[in-house]
Structures are given as C-alpha cells and as structure tokens.
Amino acid sequence: MEISYWQSRWKKDKTGWHMEVVYPKLPELWPSLSLPAGSRVLVPFCGKSLDMKWLAEQGYQVIGVDAVNKALVEFTSAFSESFTKSSSHGFDIYTSNNIELWQGDFLKLPASKVQHIDAIYDKAALVAIPQTQRKDYAQKIMTLCNPDTRMLLQTFEYEQEEMSGPPFSVPEAEVKSLYGTQFNLELVHEQSKFDELAKFQQRGLSSYLIEKVYLLNPV
C-alpha cells in the first residue's frame, strides 16, 4: 500500500481498525514473552493504538512508528503525559518519559537510532501490507532485532480471492517463510471472527475469517 493511501484514510477518519480499548488478547498473551520491565518494545505501524499506553504502563519503553502524523498527534493528545517534538533522519519524533513515536516510513527507520529492541508487537501491521511488499517489511523487522528479540504477531486468514485487503490474509505458511529462519513460531491464539466477517461481507468476504496470534522466539 502506498503511504498516500493511509494518509487519505486518516484524513477521512476512516480508521475502522482502531480499537477504543486495549486489544483484549494483549494482557492475556504478553506474559508469554517473559519480558522484564524496562525492556524496549517496538510497535511498527502503531496508529494511535491504546496498546502502546498499556505497554508503557507495564514499565516498558515503547517505540511506535507510523507514517501518518495525524495518528501520532491524536495519540499524544489523548495521553496525559506531555511529549516533546524533535526530528532525525527525516522523521519527526514525539518523546515522553517512556514512549517514543517516530513519524515516517517504517522501511526507512534508521536502525542505528533505534537500537536494542527486546520485543516487537505486530498488531494489524503485517496484515496491512500487500503480499508483494511483505518480504521487505519482514526483512526490515529482522534488521532491527537482536539475537534475543521476541515478537507477538497478530494475523488474519481468509480466502484472499473473496476480498481485497487491507486487512490482507497472511497464512501460517507465509509467516513461516518470512520469519522461520530467525524465529521459532508458536501459535498462541486462534479464533473465528464472526463479527468482523459480518463487517467485511459487503466487501465480498463470505467463507471464514480467522484471527491468529503467534509468539516468535529466536531460534
């Protein structure tokens, strides 16, 4: 997807993916990462997700990245802490005590400036990317990883022919082919999403929609 597509979605407030609550599976599944407080958590394609606030409240240092300024400004204005604004490598950066938000193209994020990532939280990020661009995204993720970086990854699976994304269907075999050399995959959650299926019916989806969450530990 071009960044202009996402800019237009944010401009028109067409942000149907955004949840006004913390993603319910996050508090349930996050402990499986066994990540000590103080660890640095990268949230690619973060939007204005309240999950970042939850992660910060657990004592983590959160680094969110989104291409669209409006997403980050809306996140900062809903947050009680104040943020300072700076810039580096073509990114605007909003910084508070334990949250850093980088505004720009994730693929251009300077690895030298975003070091020591202990965990990655991929929620509605990989599935926001068309199949032809997913390899570049996964490669970028892996360049930002240390040997012991772990990841929680949420995906959807459905008949891709029935509906054009986003969200795109990312089958388990593709997750394995993108990340299998660097990570062991464990499926930690699987659920049929009947509500979302109904929501996407007008876009053509009719068979099934399954949400899967994987825990990725380094091999």
Ligand SMILES: C[S@@+](CC[C@H](N)C(=O)[O-])C[C@H]1O[C@@H](n2cnc3c(N)ncnc32)[C@H](O)[C@@H]1O
């Ligand atoms: C489906 S939304 C998910 C947002 C968030 N993870 C959530 O669950 O609410 C995808 C987000 O990725 C952002 N995005 C798309 N392409 C991007 C890119 N190349 N670099 C950084 N952010 C990008 C969009 O602006 C959008 O906010």
